[in-house]
Structure formats: structure tokens, C-alpha cells
Amino acid sequence: MTSAMQDAMIWMNKNFGTDIDAAVAGTPITKNLLISIGIQETFYIWAKMYKTAKPEEVLAVCVGDTLDFPKRASAWPKNRTDLESHVKGKEMFKVARAALVRIAAVNSGFKTVVKNPSKFCHGFGMFQYDIQFFDGDKDYFLEEKWATWKGTLSRGMSELTAQTKALYGAGKKNLTYDESVYVAIAYNQGASRTKKNMVTKKFKQGYKDAQGVFYGEHIDTNLKATKGLW
Template identity: 45%
Template structure:
């Protein structure tokens, strides 16, 4: 099997997810493919992708066991890792990852004989363990098993690399610009314009930038027919969604229309069994009642016995105002009883304020009670 076959497999397995995630970014499926080829193809998934399912391949995409003096980023050694919170748990995960990949890679099998060695790179795009301090859950929960999590972090790190290379995020990238961003992704820094001989230098003398260029060109030459949906498609099921009534509507009517539409959509998404009745709408009816009360309208527009106790004319005049009048009046008369003796001499026009407050208080308390009973009457009124 050739590298082009591996690229075709990678695109077929992960092309839809990567393409969808790259929408709105300057990155492409071919760029992600080239990074995956450069980062983990030869050491991890290249020898096993033909015989193992993709889920198992992802689990074994770990590597990079270099430590100090060849490594300067955290952690430079086992002791460096153990010194941070949850470092011991992370070492256990990292050590087991090395043991796992050693089963399919002879080089890592030899490295694993050193009990202090562990993996530093995780996932098919090699998310580095230096991010354990800020993103511990990815490592401790073995997030590299999930391609979506790997893609999410790839894009995050490419954004950071693009910023380091060009000072800002670009709306699109040429192949050459992709190369410089990829070098910054790998090496942390890049000299834009200095060519591809930058980044990690392999044992064969080739640099990261050179290999990326080669894999990117090969990815361009290996198209795969994938279909990425542009929308979620129509709602499953049948049924008609009711229209919103034309013209200006009051709040309860609009809410009732919205609830009807919501119920229609839910019914289309979850078809009922033949012969069964629609779900009860008591909660919707109660909600409409509450809004009707707040809007000070009864469901049929007529005043009930409580609200119309003094006739329709007075009832309509006070409809929706009784509670407010009663509460405000009660507060004012209570205040008058307290400060009345001091106001009699200052404002003699109205006579004894204290006596006025005592006389008015029962009236306002009664008005408050009337208003509350009116609200209850509206609430208990049957809906049509």
C-alpha cells in the first residue's frame, strides 16, 4: 500500500467531519491530511490502518518520547510531570499509551523498556502534552480516541500558529502559507519566507516543512468524493404547521400560536401511533390563562361575577386596576397614620390626616381583596 492509499483512507474516514469543522476557517481537508501524514502516519497509523477499524487506529495514534535535553517544553522529564497537579495520573495514562503503541511499533517497544519514558504527543494530529496544564481533561479521559476532539484542538492550534506566523488570522491560505502555518504548528515558531527547511528535522535529514509540502501535494492529487450536508434537511414526518394569525395580536394569542407551532413540529418529529390521542395540553392552557390574567383579559372578554359585582361600567373601569389601587392606597394610608399628627399643622387644608388614614385604610384593603379575588376568578374561568 502506498502513501496515496493511506491519504485516500484518511479522507474517506474523516473527510466529512474535517471539512465540516473547517468551514469558516482558512484550513482545508488537504491541509489536515498533510499534517496527519507528517505527524503520525509512519509511526502510528500507517502500519495498522488496513487491518484495524478506525476507532482502534485512533487509540494508537500516540508517540514522541523525547525528553530533556532534546525537549524544552513542559514536561521535560517524568519528574517535571509528576510535580504538577494530577501529574501522577497523567503519567499513568502517558505510560500506558506508550505500552499500547509499543505493541505495533518496534521502536517504541525498545523505548518502553525504560520505565521513566512516556508519550508526549496524542491523537492523529499529535496534540502535545504541554497543554496538560490548561486542558487536562483531554489527556486524562483519553480524548484522542474521539476524532471530533482531535479536530477541535487541531483547529485551535492552527489558529494560534497562524497568529504566530502572520500576526493575525487569515481568511484564506495559499499552499505556501499553509506550509508556514504547519511549521509554526509543529515548531512553535516560523520564519515566514525562509523556505520549507524549518521545523522538526527527521533522521533522514528532511525538515517538517519539506515533508508537509510533499504530503500536501499528494493530498491535492488524491481527491475523494465526500458529501458534507449544507443543512439539517427537512423535518421528518408529516403534518401541517399552523400559520400565525394575521394582524396585530395580543400576547396570549401570539403565545398560543407559537405553542401550537411547537406542538406541530414535535408531532412531526415523533409521529403518534395510529389510534392514539394527542398529548394533553393542560399545561399549555394553564400558561395561556396566566398570560391572560397578566394582560388583564378574560378568555371570553366578559367580566365575571366578582369583577362585575358593581356593574359592567364600573367593572370595566376598574378592570385590571383594583389590585394596584388597593395596594398603593393601603401603603399611603398607613403612612398617613404615622405622619398625620405632624402634618395637621403644616397642611391644615385637609384636616386631621391621621383620622383620614384610619377611615381610608379599610376601603383600600377591601379594594385589594377585590382585585385578588378578581384575579382568581380569571384564573379559574374555563378556557374555550
């Protein structure tokens, strides 16, 4: 964890902390967990701009994930054709393609992939709500509600709440430290896991980056870094 990431956590709390407090009230989800996930999902995108940009400008570039088939083997849509074959899919492609062009302008990691005219973004908002949910949530994607704090926060909370319920039941009042990491892992994987499976593998679960670090390990680091920041 770098001091730059901790600075970004403080920025998130300063700009969105009041809304986060209201959203997590009465749930087992904590502000620290939510901010840790937001940092893990999208900080690499807005790291170089957030100190000088307006919050709404930061939110507007929180998009990513351009992988399609065969790397995106199970989740819909597998590619542009798959997306455009659905109702309002062509409109969604335009939005998702414009989002890719926008992020490529501020993040050099997307400058190569944007040259392919059929590539588009699959993840939207600071908490990266996936385009696989488009059919049941068209307005959220097409109207770019993901580029607003209210929009991205609501979807992040709904997914975290669902994964918490799947892992620990509807009556869960508080999460232990380890349970918070497990919920984040389930959030990242996009599918519910069993408690036994989680505990067996500990934090070496979720997406594994190029350095061999798992998503769960990153969340562990992020959570520890939030201690005492607010």
C-alpha cells in the first residue's frame, strides 16, 4: 500500500463519506470495506487526475475491462456482436465504446486496445458494475448513471449486500475482518461462494494480477491501510 493510495482513500471519504455512511447504516458493510473495494477496482484509472479534477470528472472515467471471448468465456456479452444482438444493444455499444475512448485519453494502458473498433468497456462506475446486468438494468447503463456517485454507490451496495446474504444469511449484523475480505472476494468473482471454500483458501482468491497477488490479498492490504484515516 502506497501513501498515494491512502491519500486517495482520504479523498474518497472527504467527497463521498457522508453518503457512504448513510448507505452502510444498518448493514454489515463498513465504510472501510466500501472504500477499499473502490480503490482496488478503479484507483489505477484516476490516480493521476483526482487531485486536480472535479469528483464528477473522476467518476466519468471509472470504466474498464475490455476482455471478450475467449477470455470472457461465460459472462454475457462475449463480444460486440453478442451485445448488439440484444434489445438496445447497439445503443449500449455506443455508450460502452465512447467510455473506452474516454478512458484511453487519460490512461495509456488502453491506448492499444482502443484501436480495435469492436472493443468496448464491460465494467462501469467506481465499483465496476458489469455490463452482464444490462438486460435488467438498461437505464443505469444507457443513461450513464454509473458516472454519478449516487448511481455507482447504489449498485456497489446492492452487490455487496447480495454477496453478504449469500455467504452469511440475511440476519448477519456485523462482519469480522476476515468475513469482510471474503465478501469482497465474492463481489470480485461475481458469484456466491460457500463459507467453507472461503476459509480454506483464505485471501488467495479472486482475480490474480500480473504480480501474482490475489484480489483478496489486495483487499486485505487496503483494509489495513484504512485504519485511523478517519
